[in-house]
Amino acid sequence: MSPPPSPAPSSLSCRPARDRRGAASAAAAVQVLELARGGGGEQPLPMAHRAPECAGYVREYMRGKKYRADLDLVASEAAAYARSLALAWDGRDAWLFDIDETLLSNLPYYADHGFGLELFNGQEFDKWVEMAMAPAIESSLKLYEEVKGLGYKIFLLTGRGEGQRTVTTYNLNKVGIEGWEKLILRGLDDHGKPAKTYKSEKRAEIEAEGYRILGNSGDQWSDLLGFATSDRSFKLPNPMYYIP
Numbered sequence: 001m002s003p004p005p006s007p008a009p010s011s012l013s014c015r016p017a018r019d020r021r022g023a024a025s026a027a028a029a030v031q032v033l034e035l036a037r038g039g040g041g042e043q044p045l046p047m048a049h050r051a052p053e054c055a056g057y058v059r060e061y062m063r064g065k066k067y068r069a070d071l072d073l074v075a076s077e078a079a080a081y082a083r084s085l086a087l088a089w090d091g092r093d094a095w096l097f098d099i100d101e102t103l104l105s106n107l108p109y110y111a112d113h114g115f116g117l118e119l120f121n122g123q124e125f126d127k128w129v130e131m132a133m134a135p136a137i138e139s140s141l142k143l144y145e146e147v148k149g150l151g152y153k154i155f156l157l158t159g160r161g162e163g164q165r166t167v168t169t170y171n172l173n174k175v176g177i178e179g180w181e182k183l184i185l186r187g188l189d190d191h192g193k194p195a196k197t198y199k200s201e202k203r204a205e206i207e208a209e210g211y212r213i214l215g216n217s218g219d220q221w222s223d224l225l226g227f228a229t230s231d232r233s234f235k236l237p238n239p240m241y242y243i244p
């Protein structure tokens with residue numbers, strides 16, 4: 001299990017954080033991201049809108065090599081962990097992936113919308129989703145292929161709604177992501193639930209079906225925390241928005 005987010009600092013700082021080994025870390029993004037936590041519901045809270053001092057940092061981070069390097073770091077640690085386990089080979093060893101900013105990148109959309117400087121516009125974002133043009137996050141695609149090859153059953157657990165199942169499947173397949181066990185989207189009963197609650201409930205359902213959730217990859221703490229958590233979780237960087 002990855003460590004929970006540290007409390008939001010009392011004063012604003014957009015300097016990248018460093019992990020214990022001094023390596024560039026996903027925590028760099030999280031430190032900024034955590035500044036603007038609060039609120040509720042399922043809407044992404046844009047970061048730079050709440051902390052405009054960080055807009056320049058977020059923009060440069062997302063455009064630059066550091067974001068990719070942090071993604072690579074998280075994926076390589078996840079792959080090493082996945083390889084290290086002796087699977088039971090009973091078809092019940094599971095790995096979870098979130099979709100947005102985990103398997104698929106909406107960076108082209110956010111590049112046109114201030115990298116989190118603008119308030120989230122659901123209708124505009126849905127138009128982007130319907131285009132099914134989100135590219136894969138390359139390091140996640142590689143990890144996906146590796147864990148699938150190792151024999152894990154893959155579950156995709158997303159905050160997208162059931163109405164976007166077809167376009168989401170199409171987009172995933174288009175970038176080479178396929179062969180998952182189950183794609184779970186928000187149904188009518190899930191509407192309005194905080195992401196952490198919704199995702200915890202879905203993980204509990206997966207476990208109730210007899211699966212052991214050994215790994216979980218997501219860009220939001222709400223992908224990873226709550227109950228029925230995976231044995232280990234891997235937090236990808238995303239300083240653009242926060243989903244509670």
Ligand SMILES: [Mg+2]
Pocket residue numbers: 098099100101102218219220
């Ligand atoms: Mg996500």
